[in-house]
Amino acid sequence: MLGLQKILLMEMLQFHFKITAVHKFLLEIFGFESCNENLNNSLLNLCMLYSMTGFGNASLNSEFGEISLDIRSLNSKTLDLNYNLNPIFKNFENDIRKILAKFLKRGKVDIKIDFKNKRETPQSQLNHNIINTYIKDLKKITPANDLELLKIAIKLPDSIYNKNASENKNLRNEIMSLVKIAVNTLLDFRLNEGNSLQKDILSNLDSVQKKLEKIEKSAPKRILLVKERIKKKLLDLEKETDLNRFEQELIYYLEKIDINEELVRLRNHIIFFKNTVNNKQIEKGKKLNFISQEIGREINTIGSKSNYLLIQKNVVEMKNELEKIKEQLLNVL
Numbered sequence: 001m002l003g004l005q006k007i008l009l010m011e012m013l014q015f016h017f018k019i020t021a022v023h024k025f026l027l028e029i030f031g032f033e034s035c036n037e038n039l040n041n042s043l044l045n046l047c048m049l050y051s052m053t054g055f056g057n058a059s060l061n062s063e064f065g066e067i068s069l070d071i072r073s074l075n076s077k078t079l080d081l082n083y084n085l086n087p088i089f090k091n092f093e094n095d096i097r098k099i100l101a102k103f104l105k106r107g108k109v110d111i112k113i114d115f116k117n118k119r120e121t122p123q124s125q126l127n128h129n130i131i132n133t134y135i136k137d138l139k140k141i142t143p144a145n146d147l148e149l150l151k152i153a154i155k156l157p158d159s160i161y162n163k164n165a166s167e168n169k170n171l172r173n174e175i176m177s178l179v180k181i182a183v184n185t186l187l188d189f190r191l192n193e194g195n196s197l198q199k200d201i202l203s204n205l206d207s208v209q210k211k212l213e214k215i216e217k218s219a220p221k222r223i224l225l226v227k228e229r230i231k232k233k234l235l236d237l238e239k240e241t242d243l244n245r246f247e248q249e250l251i252y253y254l255e256k257i258d259i260n261e262e263l264v265r266l267r268n269h270i271i272f273f274k275n276t277v278n279n280k281q282i283e284k285g286k287k288l289n290f291i292s293q294e295i296g297r298e299i300n301t302i303g304s305k306s307n308y309l310l311i312q313k314n315v316v317e318m319k320n321e322l323e324k325i326k327e328q329l330l331n332v333l
Contacts, residue, residue, distance in 0.1 A: 048191060048194055048195055048198060049194040049195070049197055049198040049201070049277060049284060049285075049332050049333070050187075050190045050191055050194040050282060050332070050333040051075075051189075051190045051191075051193035051194040051197055051331050051332065051333065052073060052074065052075040052076065052106055052107040052190065052285075052331050052332070052333050053073060053074055053075060053107075053189075053190070053193055053331055054071075054072075054073045054107075054186040054187070054189035054190040054193065055070075055071070055072050055073070055185075055186060055189055056070075056071045056181075056182040056183060056184070056185035056186030056187075056188075056189065057069060057070045057071070057182055057185065058178040058179075058181040058182040058185070059178075060174060060177075060178055062171075062174050063170075064115075064117070064170075064171050064174070065115055065116045065117040066114075066115070066116040067113065067114070067115055067174065067175065067178060068113070068114045069111070069112070069113045069114075069175075069178045069179065069182050070110075070111070070112045070182070071100075071109060071110070071111050071112075071179075071182045071183065071186050072109070072110045072111075073104065073107040073108065073109045073110075073186060073190070074107060074108045075107060075108070075330055075331045076106060076107050076108040077106070078106060079100070079101055079104065079105060079106055079107065079109065080107070080108040080109065081097060081100055081101075081109050081111070082108070082109065082110045082111070083096075083111055084110070084111070084112040084113075085111075085112075085113050086113055086114060086115040087154055087155065087159075087160050088115060088160060088171075089113050089115070089175060090155065090156075090157065090159070090160060091157070091158070091160070091172075092172055092175050092176075095172065095176060096111065096175070096176075096179055099176065099179050099180060099183060100179075100183065103183050103187065104183065104186070104187075105282070105283055105333060106283070106285075106333055107333070111179075113175070125160070126154065126159065126160060127158055127159055127160065130156075130158050130159055131150070131153045131154060131159050134149075134152070134153035134156050134159065135149045135150065135153050138152060138153065190333065193331075194332065194333070197328050197331065197332060198277065200324075200328055201277075201288075201325050201328050201329070201332075202274070202277065204321045204322075204324045204325045204328075205270060205273060205274070205321075205325060207317070207318075207321045208270065208295070208299075208318045208321045208322060208325075209267075209270050211314040211315075211317050211318045211321075212263065212266055212267060212270070212314075212318070214310075214314050215259075215263065215302065215306075215311050215314050215315075216263055218308070218310050218311060219259060219260070219263070219311070222306065222308040222310075222311060223258075225308070226257065256305075257305050257306075257307065258305075259301075259302050259305050259306060259311075262298045262301045262302045262305070263302070265294075265298050266295060266298040266299065266302070269291055269294050269295045269298060270295065272291055273288060273291045273292070273295070276288055276291060282333065283333055284332060284333070285329055285330075285331075285332035285333050288329050288332060289326070289329045292322060292325055292326050292329060295322060296319075296322055296326075299315055299318050299319055299322065300319075302315055303315035303316075303319075
């Protein structure tokens, strides 16, 4: 589904919002409860990872002139919007912001709109009274000359207005449609890159899981080796040993080095990570990052308690895979 049709579907599903009761109801109408079920491509996109990096553009040769719009997005912890607009579009900035905030959610977003006017007589005028008021106020806080202050003033709200209100409304509608088309293109870009990120992340996570399985298989042998090593040292002692005391000390020591709980928690964290990737929410990057931190804590604890070469080797390899995951998650929405 392309263009505005896809935008309308996303709006209907409250695309990019946290799942509300209404959203759940709509999803149930479409007949699926999880991303493991059979979905059509449009609905399946709800269950994919999205990158924060993307590019989208749109252009239109309208009755007003040639309008071209570019949107670029990079990773960021929050939504950081930067505008490079022709002054005629300054009054539309708030409406543009609402669309970008609704669909993009996070990222450093740069939006540029260029305009070539077809008409010989300008349809927009400077609002002299407002501009003069701005300049007077600016003089109170800066020693800049009038030319510099004028450059600032004409970029401020209501400095430029359209002579024909109905034409201004029509122009606004065209700009909003272009923004939605460009955002849709950017979302497709984000989805494609997110799909690549998802494959790499899950591949790295599978490597962590395989190393975990190797550790689980070698853990019993490690305990036996520890027991044998302790017994051998005791046999080398010349004085007699209290066997009851020895058993108590041995149990205490083995409990201190036991990694079974960490292995169970690590496996649960891996399952939780995969379930989060496959859930219906769009924003998953922050949550996945928190889960990866918990995975790292368990791996570190296993490494510090094991004192066994085979396990420590697998721990090092798990840490390496986890670092790759964390780096990739920086760009996940």
